[in-house]
Amino acid sequence: MALLEVRDLHTSFFTDAGEVRAVNGVSFDLDYGKVLGIVGESGSGKSVTAYSIMQILANTGKIVSGSIKYNGQELVGAGEKVMKEIRGNKISIIFQDPMTSLNPTYTIGRQLREAILLHTDRNKEEAKARAIEMLKLVNINEPEKRMKQYPHEFSGGMRQRMMIAMALACEPDILIADEPTTALDVTIQAGILELMKDIQKKIGMAIIMITHDLGVVAQMCDEVIVMYAGSICEQGTEDEIFYNPCHEYTKGLMRSIPTSDNQGEKLQPITGTPIDLLNMPKGCAFAPRCDAAMKICIREKCERFQINDDHAAACWMNVKKAAEEGGATA
Amino acid sequence: MSEQTRPLIQVKNLKQYFDINMGFGKAKPLKAVDDISFDIMEGETLGLVGESGCGKTTAGRSLLHLYKPTGGEVIFEGRPIKTKKDIADFRTKATMVFQDPYSSLDPRMTVSDIIAEPLDVNIAYHPEYKDKEKRRRRVLQLMEYVGLNSEHAARYAHEFSGGQRQRVGIARALAVNPDFIVCDEPVSALDVSIQAQVINMFDDLQDKLGLTYLFIAHDLLVVRHISDRIAVMYLGRMVELAKASDIYDHPLHPYTKALISAVPVPDPKVAKANKRISLTGEIPSPLNAPPGCPFHTRCPYAKDSCKESMPVFDEIETGHYVACHRVKEIND
Ligand SMILES: Nc1ncnc2c1ncn2[C@@H]1O[C@H](COP(=O)(O)OP(=O)(O)OP(=O)(O)O)[C@@H](O)[C@H]1O
Ligand SMILES: Nc1ncnc2c1ncn2[C@@H]1O[C@H](COP(=O)(O)OP(=O)(O)OP(=O)(O)O)[C@@H](O)[C@H]1O
Numbered sequence: 231m232a233l234l235e236v237r238d239l240h241t242s243f244f245t246d247a248g249e250v251r252a253v254n255g256v257s258f259d260l261d262y263g264k265v266l267g268i269v270g271e272s273g274s275g276k277s278v279t280a281y282s283i284m285q286i287l288a289n290t291g292k293i294v295s296g297s298i299k300y301n302g303q304e305l306v307g308a309g310e311k312v313m314k315e316i317r318g319n320k321i322s323i324i325f326q327d328p329m330t331s332l333n334p335t336y337t338i339g340r341q342l343r344e345a346i347l348l349h350t351d352r353n354k355e356e357a358k359a360r361a362i363e364m365l366k367l368v369n370i371n372e373p374e375k376r377m378k379q380y381p382h383e384f385s386g387g388m389r390q391r392m393m394i395a396m397a398l399a400c401e402p403d404i405l406i407a408d409e410p411t412t413a414l415d416v417t418i419q420a421g422i423l424e425l426m427k428d429i430q431k432k433i434g435m436a437i438i439m440i441t442h443d444l445g446v447v448a449q450m451c452d453e454v455i456v457m458y459a460g461s462i463c464e465q466g467t468e469d470e471i472f473y474n475p476c477h478e479y480t481k482g483l484m485r486s487i488p489t490s491d492n493q494g495e496k497l498q499p500i501t502g503t504p505i506d507l508l509n510m511p512k513g514c515a516f517a518p519r520c521d522a523a524m525k526i527c528i529r530e531k532c533e534r535f536q537i538n539d540d541h542a543a544a545c546w547m548n549v550k551k552a553a554e555e556g557g558a559t560a
Numbered sequence: 561m562s563e564q565t566r567p568l569i570q571v572k573n574l575k576q577y578f579d580i581n582m583g584f585g586k587a588k589p590l591k592a593v594d595d596i597s598f599d600i601m602e603g604e605t606l607g608l609v610g611e612s613g614c615g616k617t618t619a620g621r622s623l624l625h626l627y628k629p630t631g632g633e634v635i636f637e638g639r640p641i642k643t644k645k646d647i648a649d650f651r652t653k654a655t656m657v658f659q660d661p662y663s664s665l666d667p668r669m670t671v672s673d674i675i676a677e678p679l680d681v682n683i684a685y686h687p688e689y690k691d692k693e694k695r696r697r698r699v700l701q702l703m704e705y706v707g708l709n710s711e712h713a714a715r716y717a718h719e720f721s722g723g724q725r726q727r728v729g730i731a732r733a734l735a736v737n738p739d740f741i742v743c744d745e746p747v748s749a750l751d752v753s754i755q756a757q758v759i760n761m762f763d764d765l766q767d768k769l770g771l772t773y774l775f776i777a778h779d780l781l782v783v784r785h786i787s788d789r790i791a792v793m794y795l796g797r798m799v800e801l802a803k804a805s806d807i808y809d810h811p812l813h814p815y816t817k818a819l820i821s822a823v824p825v826p827d828p829k830v831a832k833a834n835k836r837i838s839l840t841g842e843i844p845s846p847l848n849a850p851p852g853c854p855f856h857t858r859c860p861y862a863k864d865s866c867k868e869s870m871p872v873f874d875e876i877e878t879g880h881y882v883a884c885h886r887v888k889e890i891n892d
């Protein structure tokens with residue numbers, strides 16, 4: 231049994247314009263001590279997947295079907311009382327924008343202390359000591375002084391580190407980090423990523439790292455999920471995804487980023503426009519933008535196809551290749 | 561880049577200070593850009609990098625005289641920009657693509673009016689566009705340059721995606737047929753797949769129209785890809801300037817070294833082998849810039865002498881400028 235088991239998750243938003251199928255059949259396992267990266271285009275459902283796990287969706291959002299098991303315990307339909315126990319204690323989240331989850335009118339110290347009091351059985355004194363310890367851990371100097379300051383007196387990077395301190399103060403089993411460093415300078419980003427890895431090694435928690443930066447994935451992750459239009463299009467170990475991408479979207483993504491190898495060359499962008507979730511094509515969601523698309527891609531959606539033990543992708547190209555190879559040996 | 565013959569723009573000791581109200585009727589200068597000098601050659605792309613708040617946008621705006629520089633001089637095509645007339649002339653040759661595609665376009669204007677606005681404002685310079693039909697054709701031509709569908713002309717900017725809005729911003733910057741464009745983080749807000757389209761478009765437009773760019777960005781891989789040379793700023797000052805490949809593979813300034821070592825490389829084997837230079841120490845505010853070298857509070861090589869005097873921005877190797885007292889010792 232894995233620490234977290236997500237099976238065939240479907241999450242939709244019911245809007246005036248219709249049902250927005252933001253997450254469309256997502257499944258994965260996460261074990262202790264592992265870092266799972268989730269990458270994908272803006273709007274592909276990365277954050278909604280995370281919010282579904284935490285059950286903190288907007289009012290119009292709903293988990294339509296599927297299962298999310300934490301340590302074998304079913305969370306879908308478990309009710310708010312159970313989720314209150316889980317959130318912050320067992321599974322913590324760092325949001326894309328730190329200001330949305332900090333209260334501007336409370337001091338940093340108060341917010342940290344309250345989080346610790348709420349989620350652990352420390353007393354007031356212990357909570358304060360723990361808060362200071364956490365600020366030190368995320369490299370905020372003079373933590374005693376900093377405890378008395380307000381969020382607006384912190385720089386963007388400091389607020390983000392403060393969020394990490396808050397998320398980690400309760401020693402969760404799973405940390406979900408939703409673009410935790412996107413707004414930061416690379417020198418600060420690098421420090422925060424290293425820090426997260428260090429703490430992870432120390433306390434053995436699992437991390438779900440949501441990002442659109444393949445550089446961050448390369449540095450941090452053991453396994454990677456690539457999402458497109460609410461579904462997983464490819465999933466595998468980090469090496470498999472980077473050195474043996476098997477979905478045309480992932481391949482396109484890799485070609486479109488500047489690297490040491492394509493200096494002085496034209497980048498090869500993915501053409502076309504991003505998907506409209508209200509008007510999903512019948513076949514492969516990527517087909518309208520895919521240079522390799524075949525007739526079957528437009529007609530029918532490709533199911534998850536196992537490339538090897540460490541790697542699966544939902545692209546007809548692999549099915550075709552396997553059939554050809556199988557045909558050759560048969 | 562075409563032939564690197566002569567500088568199109570020369571920036572000499574440019575300063576841009578903002579007065580910050582400290583209460584009790586007192587003001588203090590915030591030295592957003594402090595004494596920077598560089599040239600940009602005709603047809604060249606000069607990348608400008610540095611951490612948030614180091615003065616990149618301010619340098620671009622000040623250079624274009626969107627602010628009145630506190631000090632220093634900008635020379636365009638060999639002529640210093642001094643009078644109001646100089647500035648007005650200059651504006652028809654040098655334009656800017658703004659940092660945020662979401663807020664820099666007026667939501668109440670149609671795409672066509674947004675793109676044509678610089679023509680309307682500078683109509684004295686382009687009297688031919690008083691003719692409605694000529695103006696319309698120019699707008700369509702600009703939209704074609706940036707890969708926007710002509711059917712989009714009558715739509716409003718808020719109906720567009722980030723990538724499309726960025727194209728509108730670029731078409732607008734091209735309207736007056738400039739020689740020089742300051743591109744302020746033009747791809748930062750865009751999704752990776754769209755980024756590549758816009759980067760390629762900048763490349764193509766440069767080839768087609770012979771443009772010169774100052775390209776501001778914080779993504780070093782993007783900057784290296786598009787730039788001929790790269791300038792690195794720190795706390796309002798320029799600390800290093802060299803060929804893009806030299807900045808990336810052979811940085812000499814301690815700050816640049818740390819910056820390059822922190823770039824997340826999208827290749828797991830390289831990323832895991834990377835030795836990052838970590839920076840500790842306080843990041844100073846431009847309101848209280850430390851005396852001496854602005855980087856000394858975080859520099860792993862700082863000595864007492866670094867706190868005393870400002871290092872000179874010097875040509876250490878041919879075409880490679882660095883402002884560091886210890887540049888020779890630490891690169892031996
Ligand atoms: N409250 C909501 N109401 C309606 N649609 C929503 C809502 N929240 C998200 N969506 C839609 O769900 C889809 C997935 O959104 P999500 O925020 O998960 O994307 P993401 O992959 O995290 O993108 P980004 O990289 O931009 O953060 C998008 O199409 C989005 O428009
Ligand atoms: N109009 C202004 N009035 C006062 N201070 C300003 C003004 N514009 C910029 N500053 C200050 O000048 C400094 C440099 O700002 P600038 O916007 O040039 O930085 P930047 O390098 O472009 O940063 P970023 O990467 O975040 O865009 C900052 O400290 C900023 O707060």
Ligand code: SF4
Nearest residue numbers: 514517520527545546
């Ligand atoms: S299934 Fe077909 S359309 Fe979809 S990504 Fe693969 S090749 Fe392209």
Ligand SMILES: [Mg+2]
Nearest residue numbers: 276277326408
């Ligand atoms: Mg998101």
Ligand SMILES: [Mg+2]
Nearest residue numbers: 616617618659
């Ligand atoms: Mg800026």
